[in-house]
Every structure is written in structure tokens, then in C-alpha cells.
Amino acid sequence: MRQAVQLLQEDCARVAEHDAGGLDALRDSHLLVTGGSGFMAGWIAEMVCHLNEHRRMQIRLSLLARNRTQFQDRLPHIASKPYVTFLQGDVRDIVDLPKDVNFVLHAAGSPDNRNHTTNPIGTMITIADGTRALIQAAERAANLRMILNVSSGNIYGRQPSSLERIPENYAGAPACGGVESAYAEAKRYAETLMTAARSQSRLPVQTVRPFAFLGAYQPLDAPWAINTFLNDALQKRPIRVMGDGQTVRSLLYGADMALWVLTILARGRTGHAYNLGSNQGISLESLARKVSSHLQPSPEVILNAALSRNVPTSILVPDTQAAERDFGLRVLTDLDTAIQRTLKWHQC
């Protein structure tokens, strides 16, 4: 455990070195994170630990989540910090925010498409009602400086093959007829609801639209290709790629993600939306081969191409020029390092 914590703290230190004072607005502030036991919250907590313990930022962190046991199991070293408070509860039931809260990261809502598929109604209601409850509570929070609403890269719908990267002003949308659109459509609704709150109640709100990530705190049975590849590799079995491997995705390492989120939260202007992810696309076949190359002996990579017919190549890569232009944010952990660090964390 100690080794795993140290690894994440090294990552946070390496990445935070690139901050040129953008995070200073968070000094002596109180940050509330909804979805407090998830992947994003885990990395935010790691980064806050680093900032407090190495830059004396004195950030107070409250993590709101339904499951205290899950939080304590996943983040025992965070749970024991004096500046961290765990708030057990459902975001849908939130009435008041802690009085001195300055920043809110609204990250509640599982992005696991298997859950959305099985329970699309529950998915939509949780996102919609959770966002509504948060807005109503935020309207009464006297010290609130900014809410960062975590939306989804899925709100753009299918990325056209003619578009190398999706910019924030792309006007695509999920197909209403698809069962998996429940999550994306609910996230679109939540964005619009936040926009309405900004207009009607003058709430300071901005949005990030996450794409794909890798790193600690993502379970190996999570439904994204990278986790399957890592799991296969760690189990010393062939890495199996579904389809012909030409699907293109991009991956941002958890530590980079945490720096981006905190920077946007600290420095962003109300009403803006930013893509959150890597702008460096990679085919799933290449990704599988990269994962394989980090282990000895290297596991075989098997494509399931012969039986797939006429499957259009799917691309999902964000354009991140806005984040780079406004905050100087860019990918700091290259993919090889990210894979290596993630494998190492799982092996700890």
C-alpha cells in the first residue's frame, strides 16, 4: 500500500511542477467533490494531498459519496488526513452545502456503460435529480466561487470520420434511439440545467467533458479497452482486441487529469466548457501492442478481425486547444509512462 501511495504522490509531484501558479486560487479554500469515491475523486484527493503537504496550500477537501466502505477501502491513506472529510449521502438528497465551501466539483454519476445499459432510467434520474439538488443547495451557499460540472465526451454523439478531433463547439448529439444514449443525453440535460442556473440564479458554473483515462483507481474489469488490455497483460494471458483494432481512442493519465480539473476549477471563467482528455489518438491495436511491450515476456496480441464485417472505424478524440489556449494545459504524461505507472500501481 505504501508503495502504491508513493507512486501516486510521485506522479502528482511530477505533474504539479508544471503548474505556473494557476492553482493558487485554491489556497485556503474548501473544495467539495460529489462522486467522492470514483476515479476522478481519487486523483483529485491525491493531488490535494500533494498540494497541501508540499506546497502548503491548506485546501480542505470534502468528498460526498454514498458508500463509506468503498471510500475507506479505496482511499484509506486519504481518509485519515485531517483536512479530508467524508460526507456519506446521495447527491440527490443534498440540501445544504457545507457553509464555507468555495469550490464544487460535481463528478457524481458512474460512466460505466454497463450500468447505463441495465438501468437507463435510474441513470438519467440520478444525473438529472443530482444536478438539480446540487444547484438548489449551491444557490444558498454564500461563499461559493465556482462549480465545475463534470459532463461527458459522449454528449457529442458519434465523431464523424472526417473530424480528427472534436472541438467544444461541435454540434453533434447522441442518437436518441439508442439504449446507451441515456447517460449522454442525461449529461447534456445536466449541462443545460447548469447553464440555466447560471443564467437564472447567477451561479458560477463551468463544464468539463471527460473522454478516456487510465491510471490508478480504475478497476481492471471496467468496460474500457485499456482496462481489458491491462487485465489480460497482468494475468499473463494473450491480449484480445475486439474487432479489427482500428478503433481510435485517446487516453489521459489520472495525474494529468487531476491537474487539468483543478486548474480549470481555479482559473476558469463561468459559462465555459472544456474537453478533458488527451488529443493524441491511438488505435486499439497499437494500444494493445504498447501494453504488451511493457511486460516480459510480452503477451501475444490477438485481433478478432476475421469475423467482423463492414464495421466502420470509430474515433473518439477531443480537441483540447481551448484548454491549452486558456490555461496552458497539455498532456504531461506520455502514454508509455502512463501505461508503465498504471501497471506498476496494479502490481503494488
Added chain:
Amino acid sequence: MSKAVNVLISDPTLRDGNHAVSHQLTREQIATYCRAADKAGIPIVEVGHGNGLGASSLQVGLARTDDETALRTARENLPNSKLGIHVIPGFATIERDLKRAMDYGVDVVRVASHCTEADLTERHIRFCRANGKTVFGVLMMSHMIGKDMLAEEARKMENYGAEAVVIMDSAGNYLPSDVKERIDHLLETLSIPVGFHAHNNLGMAVANSITAVEAGATILDGSARGFGAGAGNTQLEVLVAVLHRMGFETGIDLYRMLDAADLAEGELLKEHPRISSISVVSGLAGVFSGFSKHVQRLAQEFDLDPRDIFFELGRRRIVAGQEDLIIEVSSELAAQKKAGL
């Protein structure tokens, strides 16, 4: 250098065929057929109770050979072919059945549900994926819903992690146009391969399988001599011959496939699958072929025309796993008959 396989054959002779002998296949029969199937180069050989792993019970039939023996025997005799199992959540649990099956060396897990209940397969599919097994989603009785709902259910299985989706014509009800319509739509909707499993109630099993493959399906099920529930499945040796004639590559040696089919006829089949009058009615009524034996027994017991029972079961849209309802339906029909209704 061998040509790449472009139609994957999965052989349920030792699983669907178990329906035809009331789940009484023996260890020796399993070993004998597996050796022949392996020699023929059949890519996937399914083994187990007709209703799949963990299904042996008084309600749907006690298997003569328990799952462990069946799987161990098959594994020992399939050095090259992949060992497949049929898994219906509810019959098969993860802890009791799936984990053990993996310990016995299962390669391919086909997680099945009624065509409207793909939600039930999530945990089983997730478990198989996390454990590095090839996992297909299977939608049974697929004729009972239209192409849109079928694609929606298949999409769920894809989202759960299924590497392919196979639709089953469990009642042998389809005509080629039905198959084409569904396979076309599945391929438009999914990004994973699609498969087809036929039954021969209306004599359409090979034709429907070929229609499926022409429409773009790349996984086909077939049993030696059609050994399967009701009127039987697609007759595998015929299917392979036709596919080869059409230029598809299955990786199967036809002569050895024919030998395996001859062996199956001699060693496994008490009676050759045939399209009986009851099978025709079951196909028309859209009722699961595996119900034939239950229906015939109850028709005799209640002095009813089995055809009337089948059509009533079809009207009530009963599905596999609801075997107890056949008694209820038969009893009600008998009461009506007695009352002169």
C-alpha cells in the same frame, strides 16, 4: 498455409443434442464424439445439459452425466477444438458453476437469455470478460420480437462485453426473409460479429443458416445429423458442405466431419431427428422445440391432441424454463374438453 476461417462453426451436438435424449448422454458418448469433432477441426464444441450449465434438475430434466464429468471428459478429448458451454443465468451461477467450469478448461462461454431479457446476462458476461474467456451473448426464442427490439437487446450484450451475439431460432419458426431482416439490422446496429442458431421444425434450418451467412453473420451453429431439440438443429455436415461449396472457409475437414456425423448417428442417437407432425406444429406455433417430449407425455396423460397444447402454448407465448406451465395449460385444456367447451 491454411486459409483464414471466415465462418466460425460452433457445434452443440453434445448440448442441444442432450435435449433429444432427455439429457442422458454418457461420459463415453461425450468422449467419443469429442475425439471425432476434434479430428474434424470443428472450432467450438459445446457440451452440457440441454439447458446449459447448472440446469440439471427435476423441472427441466436430470442429466445422466454431471457438469464436472462432462466438461472434464470433453476437455481431455478436445486437444485442439475449443470447449464451449451454454450458460443461462439463473440455472448457472457464477460462484457455483462458472468458476468451476473455467477451472475445467472451458474456452468459450455462451451466455444466453430469453430474447427480451438481455439485462440478466450482465454479471455473467462481465465475469467471463474479466477472466479472459471468449464470451458470446445468445438471445433465445428470437422470433418472438421484432428486429428493433432484438437489436436493442443485442446491443445490451455488446455493452456488457460480449464479443459476438448469436440469435437462436429456438422454435424453428423463421423463414429466410425473417432471418435476413434480423441479421441485416443486427449488423447495422452492432460492431461485433453476429451468429445464428437454427432449428429445423419447418425444414428451413440449412437454408436459414445460409441466409444468415449471406446477410453477414459469421458464426453458425450446427449439430451432427442435426442432433438437437425437437426437429433438431442445422445438420452440421450438410451446412459445412454447402458453405465450402459457396467458397466460405470453416477450417473443418469435410471427410472427417462426415465421419463424425456417421459416428454420432451410431453412438449418440436413439432416433434420428426428424420433422414430426408435432415439430411442424411447434415451429408454426413458435414454441420452444425442447418442449416436444413434455407436450407429448402430457397429451397422453390428459388425453389431448398435442397440437392443441402447442398452439395454446404459442398463444400464451411461453418460453424455455416455463416447463411447469405446460402442465397448467394441459390441465386447463383437459378441463375445457371435459366441459365440452
